[in-house]
Structure formats: C-alpha cells, structure tokens
Amino acid sequence: MLTSYLKIAWRTLQKQRGLTFINIAGLAVGLACCLLITLYVLDELSYDRYNTKADRIYRVQADIKFGGNDVHLAVTPDPMGPTLKKDYPQVEQFVRLHQRGTWLVKRAGSPTNLREDNITFADSTLFAVFTLPLLTGDPKRALAEPNTVVISESAAKRHFGKQNPVGQILVFDNNESYRVSGVMQDMPKNAHFHSDFFLAMLSDKYPWGQWLSNNYHTYIVLKPGTDPAVFAQNFETVIQKYAGPQAQQMVGVTIDQFRKSGNRLNYWMTPLTDIHLRSKQQIELAPNGDIQYVYIFSAVALFILLIACINFMNLATARSANRAREVGVRKVLGSERNQLAGQFMTESVLTTVLAMLVALVIVGIALPGFNALAAKEMRIEQLMSPVMLSILVVLPISVGLLAGIYPALFLSSFRPITVLKGKLNVSFRSAGLRSGLVVFQFMMSIILIVGTIIVYRQLTYIRTKNLGFNRERVLKINDAYALNKQAETFRQEVLRLPGVVSGSMSGYLPTPSDRSDQSFFPEGQVDQKKAVSMQKWLVDYDYVQTLGMQLTNGRNFSRGFGSDSSGIILNETAAKLFGGKNIIGKRIATFDNPQNTVLKTYTVLGIVKNFHFESLRRNIGALSLVLEPSTGAVSFRLSSTDLPALLQQIEAKWKGLAPGQPFSYQFMDDSFDEMYRTEQRVGSIALTFALLAVLIACLGLFGLAAFMAEQRTKEIGVRKVLGATTFSIVGLLSKDFLKLVLIAIVLASPIAWWAMTQWLADFAYKVNLEWWVFALAGTVAVSIALLTVSFQSIKAALMNPVKSLRAE
Incomplete structure (x- = not known):
C-alpha cells in the first residue's frame, strides 16, 4: 500500500511541476531557516554546560x-x-x-x-x-x-x-x-x-x-x-x-x-x-548573549515555517477542483476516505522530505554567512549531533503532517455524486480558512518588517546622537604604558606631525571599559546622606579639548595655575548631586587610600556638559575629571585626509621609542560601536529573515493568484468582450488579495508595537515608535502583494478573449 502511495505521489508531483516547485521552494527555505536558527539556539543554550558541576x-x-x-x-x-x-x-x-x-x-x-x-x-x-x-x-x-x-x-x-x-x-x-x-x-x-x-x-x-x-x-x-x-x-x-x-x-x-x-x-x-x-549585570567578564533574542529567533523560525506550511495548505486546497473528479472516481471504485487521506498525506510528507533535502543544501551554503551575521563558529557537522539528527528526522514528517492534514481531510471529504456532476464549488470568496491563512502569513511578515525598521532606526539614532563629545577622527593608541617614561615624548613628537590637531594622556576614554566608582563628600562632611558615588578619571590639560567636550560653567585645567593639581571638573549629573551650578569653587573630598582613612580634597573648577561614557542603555552617571598623570589611554585628534600615511608616521615614532613593543591602535568611533555589535547583528539577522518570510509568503500568493486567474478564465473573457479594460480586470483580480493584506496590517500593527516597545525598554535613550513606521511597513507589504498578484492578473487580462472563452 505504501509503495503504491509513493508511486502515485511521485507521479502527481511530476505532473504539477509548477505547484511542486512553489511548495518545495517555500518549504525548503522555511526548513533551512528553522535549521539555522535551531543551531543558533542550541549553541546559545549550551553555554557553560560543559562543566561537570x-x-x-x-x-x-x-x-x-x-x-x-x-x-x-x-x-x-x-x-x-x-x-x-x-x-x-x-x-x-x-x-x-x-x-x-x-x-x-x-x-x-x-x-x-x-x-x-x-x-x-x-x-x-x-x-x-x-x-x-x-x-x-x-x-x-x-x-x-x-x-x-x-x-x-x-x-x-x-x-x-x-x-x-x-x-x-x-x-x-x-x-x-x-x-x-x-x-x-x-x-x-x-x-x-x-x-x-x-x-x-x-x-x-x-x-x-x-x-x-x-x-x-x-x-x-x-x-x-x-x-x-x-x-x-x-x-x-x-x-x-x-x-x-x-x-x-x-x-x-x-x-x-x-x-x-x-x-x-x-x-x-x-x-x-x-x-x-x-545576566545583565555590570562588569561582566565578557559580553553576554540575551535570552530575549533566543525567544525572538525561535519565534521567527516558527513563523517562517508556518508561513511555508500555510502556502502548502492554501495551494493544495485551492487546487481541490482539479482533483475533485479523481476523488469521485476513486470513491466510486471503492476507495475508503482513510485511504484517500493517506494518499494525500503521503504526497505531503514526500514533498516535505524533498524540501528537507534541498534545505540541507541551503544550510550548507548559507552557514558561513549566517556565522558571520551571528558571530558564531557553528559547523555543518553539528547537524550530525543526536539532537539535530532527531530534528532532521522528526521535522519533515511533522511539517508534512501539519501542512497536509487539512488538505487531505478536505479533499477526501468530497461526495462522489456531487463532484462527478460538476457541482463542487471552490470559489475564492467562500474559502474563509484560506483567506485567514493568507492574513496570518502577511501579519507575520509585517511584524518582521516593522521590527527590522525599528532596530535599524535605533542603531541609526545611536550612531548619530550627540554624545556630548566628538568621537570622529580620534585615534586611541593601545598599551601606551609600554612607553614608560617616554610617553610624554611620544605625545609631543606625534603632535608635531602634520594632520594631528591635539593629543592627550588619560586614564580613561568614553569607550567600553570596566570602571569603578568612588564616594565623594562635601568637605568636612563624611556623611552617607551627602555622599555622591561617581567615577574619577585621571586626565591632563588637553583632555577636554582633544575630545571636543564643552564646559557649561567654570573653566578647564590650565598650565597657568599650579593649584589645579588639586582641582576637579564635574559633569552635570555630579554637579546636580552636589548642589548645581553654585558648586564652582566649593571643595569636595574622597578617601585616597584602600583603608578609607585618608581624605583628599579637591576644589571644583568647572562643570563639563554631560557626555555618554557608557552604553545608551543607561542614564548618564556622575563623573569627575582630576589632573593627574596617567598613560592608560593616549589619544590624538586627527585632521589629515591621508590617514594611512599618517598612521605609518605615528607607528614609526612608536617603534623609535618602544622597540619590540607591538603598535596597536583603534579609532574611537569603532570602539564606541562595539557596544552595539549585538544589536547590529540582530538587525542584520532580522532583515534577512524578514525578506525570507516575505519571499515565502509571495511564493504562496503567486501560486494562489495563478490559480484564481485560471479559475476565472471564462469570466475574464466575457468581461473583455463586453469592453472591460486591462486595468479594470487587474483591479478585479487583485482587490480580494489586497483586502486580506490590509486586514493583516490592522492585526499586525498593535502586536508589532507591543513587541518593539519591549525591545526598546532596555535603552535609556531610544527612538519613538511613530505611526509612519507602521504605515511604511504596510505600504511595503501592499506593494509586494500587488506586484506578486499583478503579474498573474496582467497575464490573464492580456489573454485573447476568444482563447479564454474556448478554454472551457
């Protein structure tokens, strides 16, 4: 019996090659996405589990x-x-x-x-x-x-x-x-x-x-x-x-x-x-992942697979009229309903198995690119792990049964007398389930489109936001402590090079780094109620100028004032905690030894405008600058248009003063962007999967449009004979599909709004969810659907009416 089912299923697939291609292509892409994301999720969930305890x-x-x-x-x-x-x-x-x-x-x-x-x-x-x-x-x-x-x-x-x-x-x-x-x-x-x-x-x-x-x-x-x-x-x-x-x-x-x-x-x-x-703690040993993204990618994999299954169900039920007589004849000849359902289920599973084979080829080709997107090192051999092998066996069968169960039950339920008399009605307007499935497909696609737009808007906002300092063309020299006593000489020699505007030696730069706070008190008031916990950065006279920071009150450190060695500059957050702009000239103190027994007092010289020295996920904390020597970070502001040549000159200065020490550098804007590598990867992955989801949905819509145009061939011929224009016929065939897409937009918008509100909640500084984002996503979905349907609609509308009327 099974052999007979397989033979008939294979012949049917060969006979309907266009439909078979659409089904296998859609399912293969959906399964490939599912496999890639499963590899990603399993890798994320495996962290630290190699430890026996x-x-x-x-x-x-x-x-x-x-x-x-x-x-x-x-x-x-x-x-x-x-x-x-x-x-x-x-x-x-x-x-x-x-x-x-x-x-x-x-x-x-x-x-x-x-x-x-x-x-x-x-x-x-x-x-x-x-x-x-x-x-x-x-x-x-x-x-x-x-x-x-x-x-x-x-x-x-x-x-x-x-x-x-x-x-x-x-x-x-x-x-x-x-x-x-x-x-x-x-x-x-x-x-x-x-x-x-x-x-x-x-x-x-x-x-x-x-x-x-x-x-x-x-x-x-x-x-x-x-x-x-x-x-x-x-x-x-x-x-x-x-x-x-x-x-x-x-x-x-x-x-x-x-x-x-x-x-x-x-x-x-x-x-x-x-x-x-x-864990979202501060001062982690290394950047962590996020369970939120595991959930998101798992949901995306499920949605894409469902979209592919829906394509199969839609096209199978839409083609029911073409197989109605086959069902009727088989039932008259004695076939039971369960035998017919088994035949159609076999076709479904065979289609899915073929799609899985294609999906494995896609995974093999796409894995290097996916690794680059996700910053992973997954290998194709991981598909041979016990977990993945079980998935490779169970998934195509499960998907085949899921995608084929409704078409099988639907087709096997035809009454032989009805179908043999030609009274079967499978009009599009009466296909409520099929319409609902199309709505679901595009609803998921629109949610992915909105999510992609919001992620990229937030990343653009991060890249273009005024951070309170100018990070463009600022060069940081790594490991400057290797210069020892030659650090100041190195700075002076580099400053003489054409194209170098200014240079500074400091303890920290406003880039990713592990830093700790100290408790400061108003002079003579070591009281926990008046304490301010803030960071203390060691800087030189040229720090503020080199980084393009702005003073809102008071003055910068000056070589003309010997007392500035006991001066301090506060950011606006710290100044507010100490009493606002009136803090200029006041004295504050902090413990200057590990045992917290010796106090060091500073005089407030100025207030620097708040600048972001941590991720935009956090509000700007209290920070102070003090004039003390440090070679933790040597930075230069550059103006040269020939950066490669200037970098070679700086490297030559380095090697002359620190032979045998590796020369390493980084531009500050690149260092700042490292804080958002995860979001950048998520944006790229979201865009990729959104495009794939839309592609799969369009494959199904393309097949449905072709079927509907075929079903209405005679109607189109009559309308053309009666004077209907090509444009009116295209509108007639397209409007039913566009209604479904519009319904999908209405349903998807609140879901997308809620989901992206949750994602943006991790950022203290973020974009607003504006109406035009949802309008743009809807317009994209409508345009894609219209283009997909119009191809078949125009093809049908341009057909010779004589040929159309002769078709039946």
Missing part, C-alpha cells in the same frame, strides 16, 4: 544603591569567597577571578612582546570549580604559588612553538615574571568568559579584606542537595557581620541606618548556566 556552580553578585548611583554588579568584595567557604559548610569550593585586560607578554630573554587580551588572576581552586583539563601540570598545585601561570594550548604555541613551556618564564608588561606551571586545553567557545592566561591570585597586588570594594568575580560550588534559595538567605548575615562594620567605620552609620536612608546593599546568586543569557 555546572548545576551546582553559582556566581555571587552585588546590588548597590548609594550616593545617587544604582548599580547591579557581577563582582563582589575580595573576602566574599573565602568567607563563604569558611563560615558555611554548604559551600564545597570557591574561586575568584580578577580580569586584568590587555597585557604585553613575551618569553624571558625575547626582545619582542605579543599583545594578549585574555589574562585573568585566579585562585588555586580554579580547576576544582571549572572543568578546564590540564594537558600538563598538577591542577591542585598549578596556581598554588606566587608568580605562576597556567596558559592555554594556543598561547603555548604562540609563545613556545613546539617546546614544552612548563617551567619556562613569561614576562608580563616588561617587568613581571611568571613561571609556567601548566598548560590547559583551550577553553570551549561556549563559555561565558575566556582566558589564555590564569595568573596565581597570590600575585595580585591588591589591599585584601575590602568589604566595600567590589572587584572580584566570585563563584561557589554548593554541595549536592543544598537548596540555593535557602542558602542565599545567609548573605544578610554576611552583610551584618562583615560589610556592616566597615561601612560604619567609613560613613558612621549602621547597615540598617544606611538602608533606611534609601540606600541598598544586597548580595545574591545566579546559576552558572544562566549567566550568558540571563
């Missing part, structure tokens, strides 16, 4: 509100991990990580450094918490001694080639020597952080025991059977016992008084496997 590892985090700042941190005080291990038997182990960013690294005796980005201090318990297999070395002792380092296999090849690195010396930043004590496998791609160098925590030069400074990523392993929710209640005890006394010593109030003033200090835990997709 992943279900028991938690990261401790801090929520703090103080001095006008409300922060949610992925870091905690340095004593947090050891204290939890010591005081609570439920804690099996802990590890702290302290990321140190970019360092220059070389083998001892080598004159040339390599720039390394992934360097982290870690406790000796690192390998007891995370599953990081060592190729050589003892995991229990590898980081137990000061000035030891465990390096990745890739780092070992970069620095030592084929030599055994264990026991050899690496020099960091030209002055710190570490002995290689182990080589580990490269960290998996699906880890929420990556490091090629783990330095022994005992070598981290830090004033230990600071409960009020949050600088360490702390992970704990709970013993089996421990309820994490119950254990988290112990954090209040930790606050009262350890953080409270230090806070009272610093600001003179208890924790309870601190909280009653509207402030907040809380610690909590997040599961390791939730960090990548669900």
Whole structure:
C-alpha cells in the first residue's frame, strides 16, 4: 500500500511541476531557516554546560544603591569567597577571578612582546570549580604559588612553538615574571568568559579584606542537595557581620541606618548556566548573549515555517477542483476516505522530505554567512549531533503532517455524486480558512518588517546622537604604558606631525571599559546622606579639548595655575548631586587610600556638559575629571585626509621609542560601536529573515493568484468582450488579495508595537515608535502583494478573449 502511495505521489508531483516547485521552494527555505536558527539556539543554550558541576556552580553578585548611583554588579568584595567557604559548610569550593585586560607578554630573554587580551588572576581552586583539563601540570598545585601561570594550548604555541613551556618564564608588561606551571586545553567557545592566561591570585597586588570594594568575580560550588534559595538567605548575615562594620567605620552609620536612608546593599546568586543569557549585570567578564533574542529567533523560525506550511495548505486546497473528479472516481471504485487521506498525506510528507533535502543544501551554503551575521563558529557537522539528527528526522514528517492534514481531510471529504456532476464549488470568496491563512502569513511578515525598521532606526539614532563629545577622527593608541617614561615624548613628537590637531594622556576614554566608582563628600562632611558615588578619571590639560567636550560653567585645567593639581571638573549629573551650578569653587573630598582613612580634597573648577561614557542603555552617571598623570589611554585628534600615511608616521615614532613593543591602535568611533555589535547583528539577522518570510509568503500568493486567474478564465473573457479594460480586470483580480493584506496590517500593527516597545525598554535613550513606521511597513507589504498578484492578473487580462472563452 505504501509503495503504491509513493508511486502515485511521485507521479502527481511530476505532473504539477509548477505547484511542486512553489511548495518545495517555500518549504525548503522555511526548513533551512528553522535549521539555522535551531543551531543558533542550541549553541546559545549550551553555554557553560560543559562543566561537570555546572548545576551546582553559582556566581555571587552585588546590588548597590548609594550616593545617587544604582548599580547591579557581577563582582563582589575580595573576602566574599573565602568567607563563604569558611563560615558555611554548604559551600564545597570557591574561586575568584580578577580580569586584568590587555597585557604585553613575551618569553624571558625575547626582545619582542605579543599583545594578549585574555589574562585573568585566579585562585588555586580554579580547576576544582571549572572543568578546564590540564594537558600538563598538577591542577591542585598549578596556581598554588606566587608568580605562576597556567596558559592555554594556543598561547603555548604562540609563545613556545613546539617546546614544552612548563617551567619556562613569561614576562608580563616588561617587568613581571611568571613561571609556567601548566598548560590547559583551550577553553570551549561556549563559555561565558575566556582566558589564555590564569595568573596565581597570590600575585595580585591588591589591599585584601575590602568589604566595600567590589572587584572580584566570585563563584561557589554548593554541595549536592543544598537548596540555593535557602542558602542565599545567609548573605544578610554576611552583610551584618562583615560589610556592616566597615561601612560604619567609613560613613558612621549602621547597615540598617544606611538602608533606611534609601540606600541598598544586597548580595545574591545566579546559576552558572544562566549567566550568558540571563545576566545583565555590570562588569561582566565578557559580553553576554540575551535570552530575549533566543525567544525572538525561535519565534521567527516558527513563523517562517508556518508561513511555508500555510502556502502548502492554501495551494493544495485551492487546487481541490482539479482533483475533485479523481476523488469521485476513486470513491466510486471503492476507495475508503482513510485511504484517500493517506494518499494525500503521503504526497505531503514526500514533498516535505524533498524540501528537507534541498534545505540541507541551503544550510550548507548559507552557514558561513549566517556565522558571520551571528558571530558564531557553528559547523555543518553539528547537524550530525543526536539532537539535530532527531530534528532532521522528526521535522519533515511533522511539517508534512501539519501542512497536509487539512488538505487531505478536505479533499477526501468530497461526495462522489456531487463532484462527478460538476457541482463542487471552490470559489475564492467562500474559502474563509484560506483567506485567514493568507492574513496570518502577511501579519507575520509585517511584524518582521516593522521590527527590522525599528532596530535599524535605533542603531541609526545611536550612531548619530550627540554624545556630548566628538568621537570622529580620534585615534586611541593601545598599551601606551609600554612607553614608560617616554610617553610624554611620544605625545609631543606625534603632535608635531602634520594632520594631528591635539593629543592627550588619560586614564580613561568614553569607550567600553570596566570602571569603578568612588564616594565623594562635601568637605568636612563624611556623611552617607551627602555622599555622591561617581567615577574619577585621571586626565591632563588637553583632555577636554582633544575630545571636543564643552564646559557649561567654570573653566578647564590650565598650565597657568599650579593649584589645579588639586582641582576637579564635574559633569552635570555630579554637579546636580552636589548642589548645581553654585558648586564652582566649593571643595569636595574622597578617601585616597584602600583603608578609607585618608581624605583628599579637591576644589571644583568647572562643570563639563554631560557626555555618554557608557552604553545608551543607561542614564548618564556622575563623573569627575582630576589632573593627574596617567598613560592608560593616549589619544590624538586627527585632521589629515591621508590617514594611512599618517598612521605609518605615528607607528614609526612608536617603534623609535618602544622597540619590540607591538603598535596597536583603534579609532574611537569603532570602539564606541562595539557596544552595539549585538544589536547590529540582530538587525542584520532580522532583515534577512524578514525578506525570507516575505519571499515565502509571495511564493504562496503567486501560486494562489495563478490559480484564481485560471479559475476565472471564462469570466475574464466575457468581461473583455463586453469592453472591460486591462486595468479594470487587474483591479478585479487583485482587490480580494489586497483586502486580506490590509486586514493583516490592522492585526499586525498593535502586536508589532507591543513587541518593539519591549525591545526598546532596555535603552535609556531610544527612538519613538511613530505611526509612519507602521504605515511604511504596510505600504511595503501592499506593494509586494500587488506586484506578486499583478503579474498573474496582467497575464490573464492580456489573454485573447476568444482563447479564454474556448478554454472551457
């Protein structure tokens, strides 16, 4: 029986080649999209699950509100991990990580450094918490001694080639020597952080025991059977016992008084496997993903697949008249309804299986491009994983059954006497379900179009918004500390080059960076109610000018005033917290040592206009500029039109003063754009899938239009004989479809508005959802539908009426 079904199904598909092509093409694109997004979703959900203790590892985090700042941190005080291990038997182990960013690294005796980005201090318990297999070395002792380092296999090849690195010396930043004590496998791609160098925590030069400074990523392993929710209640005890006394010593109030003033200090835990997709804390070890995008892409995959299935259902039921006599004859000859339904279901599944084969080819071709869009490294071999193999088997059968069940039941329900007498009515106007499915198709397409427009509008807004400083043509020289005492000489020599307007040496630039706040007080008033928590940036005389910032009150630092070394410039947010524009000339103080016992006083010289130094997802916080030497960032404003030549000249100056040190630079606008790489990828992916959804919907509409034109061939001929114009006939054939698209616009608009409102909620600064966006999306949908339908309508309208009347 099955063999007979397959033979008949194959012959039917060959006979209706146009319909078969539309169905297979639509289903193949839909299935390919579904497979690509499934690979993406599975990859996102797999993060950190390679750890054997992943279900028991938690990261401790801090929520703090103080001095006008409300922060949610992925870091905690340095004593947090050891204290939890010591005081609570439920804690099996802990590890702290302290990321140190970019360092220059070389083998001892080598004159040339390599720039390394992934360097982290870690406790000796690192390998007891995370599953990081060592190729050589003892995991229990590898980081137990000061000035030891465990390096990745890739780092070992970069620095030592084929030599055994264990026991050899690496020099960091030209002055710190570490002995290689182990080589580990490269960290998996699906880890929420990556490091090629783990330095022994005992070598981290830090004033230990600071409960009020949050600088360490702390992970704990709970013993089996421990309820994490119950254990988290112990954090209040930790606050009262350890953080409270230090806070009272610093600001003179208890924790309870601190909280009653509207402030907040809380610690909590997040599961390791939730960090990548669900954590939105500040000071993450690496940029995270977002579970919201997993949901969005999953929904998009489902919508595109549904659109493709709807095409199949629409075209199958629309073609019912052409197969009505076949059904009637078969029933007269004794075929049961279930046999007819089985035949049509077989055709549906066979079509889907063929579409799946085409989809696999599309996936193979599209995967490199999709990886580039999604910033992934997925491989075609991943389709052979147990999960994907089961999907490859189940998906075409499920889709075939879903797409074919209604047409099968519909076709097999024809009464033989009715169809053999030619009384079957399958007019378009009576096909309510078919119309509803077309509405659904275009509704989903319009939602995707609106989403794409909004994402691109927000990205354009980000790129063009006045940030309070001029980031165009500002060159940042990386690793300027390698110049040591030659840094000022380098700045002066570069300033002499034609095309260089100004230059500055500073601690920070308004680009992505991990920074911490300090508490400032009005002079002589160390009171937590009057404290302002703000960042302190070390700058020079030329910082404000180089970055194109504006002073709204007071003055900039000046070489003509020797007292400016104790001056400070506040941004508008900080000035407001201290009392507004009248703050000029007032004195404010902050603790100048780790123990918070020595106060340093500054005189407010000016107020700089607020500028965005963090993502536009956040409001502008309090910030101050102080005149202190720093080589953390050397930047130059350029005016040259021949940038490649100027960069070569700057590099020559660098190599003359820092031989053997790698020259690395970045333009500030590129650095700023890095904060929005995720949104840019989402915009590109959304645009791609929106176009595919519209394409699939148009394929179905094209087939339906062809069918309707064929069904009304005689009517068109009569109308032309009676004087109807081509334009009027095109309008007649198009209006029913356009009505459905207009209904789709009305239904899609509120859904799209709600969805994009939720997405924009993550941004403190964002575009408005204006009516014209929805009108534009609707116009695009109507235009596409009209073009699709008009092709068949014009073709039918231009047909010779004699031929049309002879057709029946």
